[in-house]
Amino acid sequence: MKERKDLTNRLQNGKISRRDFIKLMLATGASATAIGGVLAACAPEPAATAVATSAATEAVAAATEAVAKPLSVEGKLTMKLRAAFMPQGNEILKVIVEDWGQKNNIPVEVDITSMNDLQTIAATAAETGAGPDIIEINQGSAHLFAEKLADVSDVCDDLGSRYGGFYTAAEEACKVNGAWLSVPRFFAPHAISYRTDHFATIGASVPKTWEELYEIGKALVDAGLPPIAFPLGHAVGDGNDFNYSVLWSHGASDVASDGKTVTIDSVETRAAIEYMQRLFSVMPADTLSYDDASNNRAFLASAISATNNASTIWGAARNQSTKYKTKDADGKEVEKNLHEVTDHFVYPEGPAGRVTYAEFMSSAVFSYSKNVDAAKALLTYLNEREQLTPWVNPNLGFVFPTLMGVKDDLLMPWNTTPKLAPFKDYAETSHLPGFPSTNFRSGTDAYAKWVVVDMFASVCGGLASVDDAIATAKALLEESYKA
Amino acid sequence: MQSSLRIRKITKGIVVTIGLLFFIVILLFPFYWMFITSIKPDSELYDTAQPPMQLLKPTLEHYVYLIENTRFLLWLKNSALVATVSTAVSIVIGTLAAYSLARLRFRGSRTLGLTIFITYLVPTTLIFLPLAYVIRSLGLFDKQIALMITYPTFLIPFCTWLLMGYFKGIPRELEESAMVDGATRLQALRMIILPIMLPGIVSAALFAFTLSWNEFVYALTLAQTEAIKTLPTGIVSQLVLADVYFWGSLMAAALLGSVPIAILYSFFLEYYVKGMTAGAVKG
Incomplete structure (x- = not known):
């Protein structure tokens, strides 16, 4: 147990040589004996060890089979991946890919870049038929690029059968007309980041419902403490995540299950908007212009007490030793570590329970690629337990595997770090735009047009009445779902 | 007559200088902002109570x-x-x-x-x-x-x-x-x-x-x-x-x-x- 904790701490603090760690983790795939040894050293529960050992043994068998069939590529295998917020996590991912290339004698070029760049690169690849062999795409992009992507059903079926299947949202994003067109890679799970000291000052506990969250927001304002703040601007991740989650958890949706009938004009939508108006009354006005970085910046500056986000606020505060000012027992101003008073709680429930938006990435192989087989082999390798763990762990909860069977693995960050525990069940309640239908192509189109976010924002910002906002949203949604 | 010319010359000099200073400030401010942000530690960058132009502990x-x-x-x-x-x-x-x-x-x-x-x-x-x-x-x-x-x-x-x-x-x-x-x-x-x-x-x-x-x-x-x-x-x-x-x-x-x-x-x-x-x- 102690060894496991030490290892995790050293890794998350970047104090372990990444190559050493990779070697250690890759060694787990070298032989069943080695796997048993390492996991036994790490795991307190024999049952968990047995399950892990069994799964890993299967992985070794599959890997051995893969080695038997030599891979080859034309030129080199190129890939563009989304950067996670922890530099060491990105570095480890590079090392894993390069190690695979060396083992298989395949030149691999991996570039890890920002999400915004990836969208342009993927669009260019789809339109021109030129670009990297593998590109990480977000949300339901597989539906938009469907005609341009290689079928990767064999990879997904293999991984799914070995690791307990994929989460529903992963299927929603990657399965098009029954075929997997992109290999699910990770969720960037969201929760509410909050200041434990401010909540304690007003005597608030973790809210279970959106209504309770509003009450906390009001109490914070009344107490003169920094307010809660949720994005109502064009924040690709946080904005969509928050607004869709509020909409769905109020029982509303933009489309019916037939994927054609627009259902935004409903009693439930009105209830969601009414709630959002009240919530906005206890939030700063600049939330209307929040982008993805705005709430991070405000929280790190101690200007707000709670916001929805991935684990990046807490992680950045921890990495950069961000301070906040407070007073000690003698009334003297002192600086303390912000991450110590930052924690997370799961998205609250609405009248329809907890339904959340999935921030999601998958790895697509474009059909222009001349290296489809090698790309598939690499994607299989990357999503195996032995490679997932060393990559997921140092990312401090920012990446969450899409395979259901690895969530409980002992070295996953939500199992080693209590503050990350609220991220553990995010994927189970998450969906993609287009939910509750299966028309994710149109849902993705509507999401790209910011229909839901703008509907809420226009009312909160006083630009439109509830009726007008719904009418505008309805017209735009009908355009999307008609197409 | 001579003093009137001198006053006019001085006034012209002041107007030109103020005008130039105005443009210099406008044009150089982004560089100053980049510079001061680049040498501020994160703790100061995220401190909203600290005036943005102020720099306490410069760092490289x-x-x-x-x-x-x-x-x-x-x-x-x-x-x-x-x-x-x-x-x-x-x-x-x-x-x-x-x-x-x-x-x-x-x-x-x-x-x-x-x-x-x-x-x-x-x-x-x-x-x-x-x-x-x-x-x-x-x-x-x-x-x-x-x-x-x-x-x-x-x-x-x-x-x-x-x-x-x-x-x-x-x-x-x-x-x-x-x-x-x-x-x-x-x-x-x-x-x-x-x-x-x-x-x-x-x-x-x-x-x-x-x-x-x-x-x-x-x-x-x-x-x-x-x-x-x-x-x-x-x-x-x-x-x-x-x-x-x-x-x-x-x-x-x-x-x-x-x-x-x-x-x-x-x-x-x-x-x-x-x-x-x-x-x-x-x-």
């Missing part, structure tokens, strides 16, 4: 991070190479095109000049996909030369349009005299017109270099491999990780990245001004 940690943890120097070199080649190509072609359009009489020259200008106005976001398609067809996708070829598509119209104005400002009589004396058209251009045009060419080159240096969309789509990235795309890819922005290092990169441009301007500006004040038809 953001510069160290930039140099040690990113490929900043390589991207700087790539930017310099791409910008230099594209500028050189564009200036040569742009000068010849501008001369033709300004001097030679042929049907449609006016329309052609206007079309070239309109080409410059087409936003890159509109044509990057067709251009990417062309580059792929040429087998140059994800190669540095792709940028050297595509940048002139907006630099040549720009240079042509700019230089046409300069050509029109030079009396035809100068080259006609040279041609009467036995020079060919090209000789007249090279030996008579171009030396006079030098200030204009320097201006066009400076602007073209700056446009290439700052270009983002083509660089993002056509040069995707880390080793051939230019500065604008490189720093964004490694200093914006998810929703975490490395503000200090981003500002350090922006500041260091603008140094070559600033040096170029300061070096050529003097030459440019000298050229402007020593025109061929100066009385």
